[in-house]
Amino acid sequence: MTFITDTFTLAGRLIKHNLRSLDTIITVILMPIMMLLLMVYLFGGSIEIPGVSHAEYVNYVLPGILLMTIATGSAYTALRINTDKLSGMFDRFKSLPISKSAVLNGQAVALVIFMMTSTLIVLLVGFLIGFRSQANFAEWGLAILILMGFALAITWLSVPFALAAKSVDGASAFSYLVLILLFISSAFVPVTGMPKVIQVFAENQPVTHIIQAIRQLLTAQPIGNHGWIALAWIIAITLISYLLGTRIYRHV
Amino acid sequence: MTPIIEVKNIKKRFKKQLVLDSVSIEVQPGSIYALLGANGAGKSTLLKIITGLLDSDQGNVLVNNLTVTKDLRQVQQLFSFSAQTSSVDDILTGYENLVLIAKLRHVAHPKQLALDLLVQFKLTDAAKKRVADYSGGMRRRLDLAMSLVGNPEILFLDEPTTGLDPSSRNDLWQTIRELKSQGKTIFLTTQYLEEADQLADKIGFLGEGKIIATGTPSEMKHLAGSEKLQLIFLTSEQLAQAQTLLTDFKVQLIDEVSINVELPDSMQSVLKILHLLSTNEIEPNTFQVTSPTLDDVFLKLTKGASL
Ligand SMILES: Nc1ncnc2c1ncn2[C@@H]1O[C@H](COP(=O)(O)OP(=O)(O)OP(=O)(O)O)[C@@H](O)[C@H]1O
């Protein structure tokens, strides 16, 4: 029981951090919003996607932009964790008679909340520039669950990197990895136009499945296997990073 | 009396570097133990091993007869640890920092305790300010206040006064003495012989991975050699005259106009020497009292060890 209250006490600390550094939220959402505007107003006109009109391109691209918000947010999560390591906060927590995993779990809870808040803001901007969805309540619910799952997986994935990094700069470099995966996926253009080798990679990497699942849900289309595959990736990434992260945490 | 902390033959190696080579320490309940050592001697490493933050390669640590590595949770109830980097949360206020730790220690009334500690550590005015705006002294006080949450019996303080100005350092010394008088056991590390001298009941000197000397402050100072009075004269004739007067003292020649005189009982000896000189109308140009530094102790001890 104290494990849960400790987790929320520690998460509460980081939520205060987030509320007090609104400038970080702004930097986190700025890049995806710029990207959204660029794609919709500048490049969207010259991108031909079968079955998607130019006016509907915003519907096509928004799921990828939401994932991008989570990816840029992860740079910030890595930074928070690395700061706690370098400032000795982790030493203080570790010397308290509390459950070891409460510290990292508290980080994860607060960071997922932070990422979902940023995602919500970007979604609202999407609505402002014409994003519309035919999805019903259940489809929205599922799409949000997948987004949360992705945020959780990325948060945990950032933990081993943040803990191992010797400096704050090194800690956030990891988020570029996620951004690259986003660009080599169906986030902005269909994968069919890519060179063969890249196409095979793009079709099978987790981000494409997650994007496809969300996109199909928000356009009220059947999601096929994408949902299950996305779920499997999310669980696998979270689990492996969790085990790795808690292991490294014990030794920093 | 059985010791409350027993460190037994701790060895620790980082890759090829042997940092701790069989360190053993005993600390009596209610006393202040100062672990003295230069930069990189392994003080922080030893503290982390004692507090269970780091595993040792060999040896074990008993706190209140419990093995730290086996009964960590129980042992953690007994102590608190202030890291060298004063681990306080910059973005939170002082009050929030204290409430955070109080909640994690599951004390009965976290908010009330935080307010009481703020008063005790003279931080009430800064309670609602973010710690990022605190001075070095205020951070250290907050750090110590956070270590007192939950009323632990033993406090581990890693270089509590490094980087403080003399007056903040004196305040902190005073606080540490008060904590001792309340019955707490305090284990601190320091680079300054003077600090160990001021506070400790027992000093351990860590050098080359071992406790190369241990004892009370006066025993340690004795080891280090006594204080010296440096006298600089205007002419070498004056110096020669002075030498004939100071035959009762150990005198070292530095150059043709300056000498070092050992002071067997510090200020008393200074007064005696100056009196002796002035009654014979020899007036030194300048004079200065020098205390043995940590380096002097270290040199002396390591030389002694190799003989
Ligand atoms: N995690 C680590 N990995 C490798 N080497 C380490 C690690 N921690 C400490 N060391 C090395 O061990 C030695 C002792 O370090 P330690 O921090 O314990 O010294 P210290 O006495 O606390 O020094 P200071 O007075 O500077 O705080 C140093 O040479 C340091 O480089």
Ligand SMILES: [Mg+2]
């Ligand atoms: Mg140290």
